[in-house]
Amino acid sequence: xxxxxxxxxxxxxxxSSNPAPMSPFSNGRILYNExxxxxxxxxxxxxxxxxxxxxxxxxxxxxxxLMQTIVLSSDPYLRTRMRPQEIKDFAPPFVIGQPLDxxxxxxxxxxxxxxxxxxxYLYGFHFFQQYSVRNDTDTIFPWIPLQKPQALSWSLFxxxxxxxxxxxxxxxxxxxxxKAKMCKTLFVSVxxxxxxxxxxxxxxxxxxxxxxxxSAGTQPKLDFMKSIGADVVxxxxxxxxxxxxxxxxxIGIYWDMTAGSTLDAAVENMENYGLIIACGAxxxxxxxxxxxxxxxxxxxxxxxxxxxxxxxxxxxMEQYLMQFFAEVPTLVLDGKIKPSEQRYLGLEKAxxxxxxxxxxxxxxxxxxxxxxxx
Amino acid sequence: xxxxxxxxxxxxxxxSSNPAPMSPFSNGRILYNExxxxxxxxxxxxxxxxxxxxxxxxxxxxxxxLMQTIVLSSDPYLRTRMRPQEIKDFAPPFVIGQPLDxxxxxxxxxxxxxxxxxxxYLYGFHFFQQYSVRNDTDTIFPWIPLQKPQALSWSLFxxxxxxxxxxxxxxxxxxxxxKAKMCKTLFVSVxxxxxxxxxxxxxxxxxxxxxxxxSAGTQPKLDFMKSIGADVVxxxxxxxxxxxxxxxxxIGIYWDMTAGSTLDAAVENMENYGLIIACGAxxxxxxxxxxxxxxxxxxxxxxxxxxxxxxxxxxxMEQYLMQFFAEVPTLVLDGKIKPSEQRYLGLEKAxxxxxxxxxxxxxxxxxxxxxxxx
Numbered sequence: 001x002x003x004x005x006x007x008x009x010x011x012x013x014x015x016s017s018n019p020a021p022m023s024p025f026s027n028g029r030i031l032y033n034e035x036x037x038x039x040x041x042x043x044x045x046x047x048x049x050x051x052x053x054x055x056x057x058x059x060x061x062x063x064x065x066l067m068q069t070i071v072l073s074s075d076p077y078l079r080t081r082m083r084p085q086e087i088k089d090f091a092p093p094f095v096i097g098q099p100l101d102x103x104x105x106x107x108x109x110x111x112x113x114x115x116x117x118x119x120x121y122l123y124g125f126h127f128f129q130q131y132s133v134r135n136d137t138d139t140i141f142p143w144i145p146l147q148k149p150q151a152l153s154w155s156l157f158x159x160x161x162x163x164x165x166x167x168x169x170x171x172x173x174x175x176x177x178x179k180a181k182m183c184k185t186l187f188v189s190v191x192x193x194x195x196x197x198x199x200x201x202x203x204x205x206x207x208x209x210x211x212x213x214x215s216a217g218t219q220p221k222l223d224f225m226k227s228i229g230a231d232v233v234x235x236x237x238x239x240x241x242x243x244x245x246x247x248x249x250x251i252g253i254y255w256d257m258t259a260g261s262t263l264d265a266a267v268e269n270m271e272n273y274g275l276i277i278a279c280g281a282x283x284x285x286x287x288x289x290x291x292x293x294x295x296x297x298x299x300x301x302x303x304x305x306x307x308x309x310x311x312x313x314x315x316x317m318e319q320y321l322m323q324f325f326a327e328v329p330t331l332v333l334d335g336k337i338k339p340s341e342q343r344y345l346g347l348e349k350a351x352x353x354x355x356x357x358x359x360x361x362x363x364x365x366x367x368x369x370x371x372x373x374x
Numbered sequence: 375x376x377x378x379x380x381x382x383x384x385x386x387x388x389x390s391s392n393p394a395p396m397s398p399f400s401n402g403r404i405l406y407n408e409x410x411x412x413x414x415x416x417x418x419x420x421x422x423x424x425x426x427x428x429x430x431x432x433x434x435x436x437x438x439x440l441m442q443t444i445v446l447s448s449d450p451y452l453r454t455r456m457r458p459q460e461i462k463d464f465a466p467p468f469v470i471g472q473p474l475d476x477x478x479x480x481x482x483x484x485x486x487x488x489x490x491x492x493x494x495y496l497y498g499f500h501f502f503q504q505y506s507v508r509n510d511t512d513t514i515f516p517w518i519p520l521q522k523p524q525a526l527s528w529s530l531f532x533x534x535x536x537x538x539x540x541x542x543x544x545x546x547x548x549x550x551x552x553k554a555k556m557c558k559t560l561f562v563s564v565x566x567x568x569x570x571x572x573x574x575x576x577x578x579x580x581x582x583x584x585x586x587x588x589s590a591g592t593q594p595k596l597d598f599m600k601s602i603g604a605d606v607v608x609x610x611x612x613x614x615x616x617x618x619x620x621x622x623x624x625i626g627i628y629w630d631m632t633a634g635s636t637l638d639a640a641v642e643n644m645e646n647y648g649l650i651i652a653c654g655a656x657x658x659x660x661x662x663x664x665x666x667x668x669x670x671x672x673x674x675x676x677x678x679x680x681x682x683x684x685x686x687x688x689x690x691m692e693q694y695l696m697q698f699f700a701e702v703p704t705l706v707l708d709g710k711i712k713p714s715e716q717r718y719l720g721l722e723k724a725x726x727x728x729x730x731x732x733x734x735x736x737x738x739x740x741x742x743x744x745x746x747x748x
Binding site: 080089090256259263272273278279280281284289292293294295296297298299300301302303304305306307308309310311312315 | 454463464630633637646647652653654655658666667668669670671672673674675676677678679680681682683684685686689
């Protein structure tokens with residue numbers, strides 16, 4: 001990247017003299033309590049527990065390090081982890097009685113591991129817990145030390161600069177970019193969310209010839225999608241997707257995060273040799289297997305020579321993560337990718353954040369601010 | 375190809391003094407009569423018509439040529455053409471009152487076009503009609519002059535050496551071959567048909583490490599699939615595909631020609647990063663749109679990072695047709711690809727052939743022998 005000095009990213013390291021609260025004191029946690037049958041249920045699926053205490057200055061580290069959780073991410077995919085152990089899926093199940101974990105940022109307060117000295121921030125899989133003793137290997141993702149551009153809050157690193165933004169960026173780079181050069185129309189469902197809104201903006205910036213159609217379920221989301229470059233927006237709850245897509249299609253590329261009736265309408269309106277990116281399934285997560293929404297138009301994949309690429313962000317992490325961190329923070333600083341987030345202040349608000357992403361009640365990336373993320 | 379002399383292919387040209395019947399005489403035709411709601415209906419969907427007469431020696435050619443139809447193909451995809459004009463699909467609709475057309479072989483009897491002299495055989499889209507006056511441009515596919523290896527019958531050129539074999543070969547070459555090198559399991563549905571049986575044999579020959587699972591609906595088809603290299607065969611009508619595939623999977627590559635419940639069972643048993651080739655939809659062709667079988671597991675495409683490539687044989691014809699004709703006839707002569715065909719003798723049997731491919735009552739590629747194809 002060639003940037004002029006005024007726009008260059010400033011990094012800073014946290015002050016390792018960060019004051020810790022008096023010890024021992026309550027260490028708040030969000031525990032997984034019960035498998036939901038459909039959406040997570042308030043007061044039942046997870047509970048906020050304050051019974052555990054911790055002595056910040058004295059808790060044994062056993063060769064590891066003490067982490068203060070700064071921000072956590074609430075994502076729709078977490079619903080796939082709310083299941084009995086014996087059911088297999090792409091992400092590991094939560095364990096009843098144990099704290100949830102997910103993408104987040106933590107600050108190392110004390111350490112017995114030279115790789116993770118006090119004062120550094122780690123991107124990785126954090127427990128829904130205010131303080132945790134961790135080590136180098138107890139996580140399904142490697143810890144990634146991050147230095148934060150001063151103008152950006154840590155919460156962005158679980159949204160536009162975290163897994164959702166990475167999902168959009170990786171999928172676009174690996175599976176869409178070449179096809180986008182010769183297409184006229186892109187349709188994005190769940191376009192008001194952190195993945196969809198990234199796709200809209202990144203597509204608009206790099207492929208201005210694309211007509212971008214985007215769907216969401218509330219008027220503020222439609223307005224937001226318009227403001228970031230979508231040419232046609234519609235509310236899938238009040239308008240018939242098939243009608244809208246028939247009017248504004250045919251669709252060259254469909255970025256699918258729903259997998260239900262919107263997908264069916266999209267397949268019906270794909271052009272020959274179209275491309276579908278299967279990237280999420282919001283219509284499915286909260287539905288018992290037997291009631292899962294079905295799609296009727298699968299045979300059109302053959303009739304129209306359509307390609308579907310299903311992917312998960314981790315598929316391309318190794319290939320594109322460094323490129324992502326080289327390119328995207330600057331785009332955010334420059335206002336070329338506009339994040340939108342809904343902040344839930346305090347770990348005790350995590351339950352609300354976990355539920356809202358399944359009802360569409362949040363607007364923007366749902367982030368849980370556990371500690372000051374300035 | 376390096377072949378020793380004894381195995382080399384012998385070509386011959388037909389005798390252009392081929393005797394024609396006395397003229398004028400009845401020119402049998404299969405006319406499209408009525409749109410079927412489900413399967414083609416005996417006596418209604420098409421009718422055999424003998425009212426038209428033709429004077430072989432005197433019919434005006436108008437710069438074109440007179441063709442005697444030798445063999446015609448009956449394929450499941452023809453059902454997609456039995457529809458009203460206003461419904462769009464990948465292949466053009468049949469026209470009420472007009473003869474059907476499809477892949478076949480014809481012999482040029484008289485000609486006013488130097489490109490197509492009397493005595494040559496043409497592969498292309500032929501009318502379901504004993505004799506036809508055609509020209510260079512009245513066909514959706516170019517006419518391909520073929521010279522026949524002496525040991526092979528013309529009927530093979532609409533089966534293993536025609537569109538079905540080409541579909542299997544093109545799809546394998548373009549979309550599967552690289553993936554097959556690193557896979558352990560291949561599942562083929564409609565494995566007793568001309569596409570599926572080609573895929574089984576070609577896969578076995580080139581990728582012996584693959585465990586091949588194949589499904590069909592009758593015991594003779596299961597026996598045939600076993601005899602040509604399938605390791606596991608099952609009857610989808612009497613066994614639960616999900617159970618069989620769970621036992622013998624997970625599946626690395628699925629060659630799908632059904633698009634219904636067998637597909638759903640396959641998706642459920644695909645391995646991560648699996649590949650699905652969407653190549654046909656036998657479960658759909660005869661079903662009104664509103665009753666089309668649905669699939670429930672589409673979200674697994676994302677959860678397992680699966681790729682689906684839908685394709686039609688014409689997509690890769692230009693790229694692979696010459697390679698196909700260079701490679702496959704020799705494989706058939708050498709017995710490495712074993713065709714299986716069901717011959718319907720006489721154009722008046724075409725109706726039966728058109729219906730049988732939708733009930734599974736045929737065993738092997740359904741070919742209509744209109745004239746002597748020796």
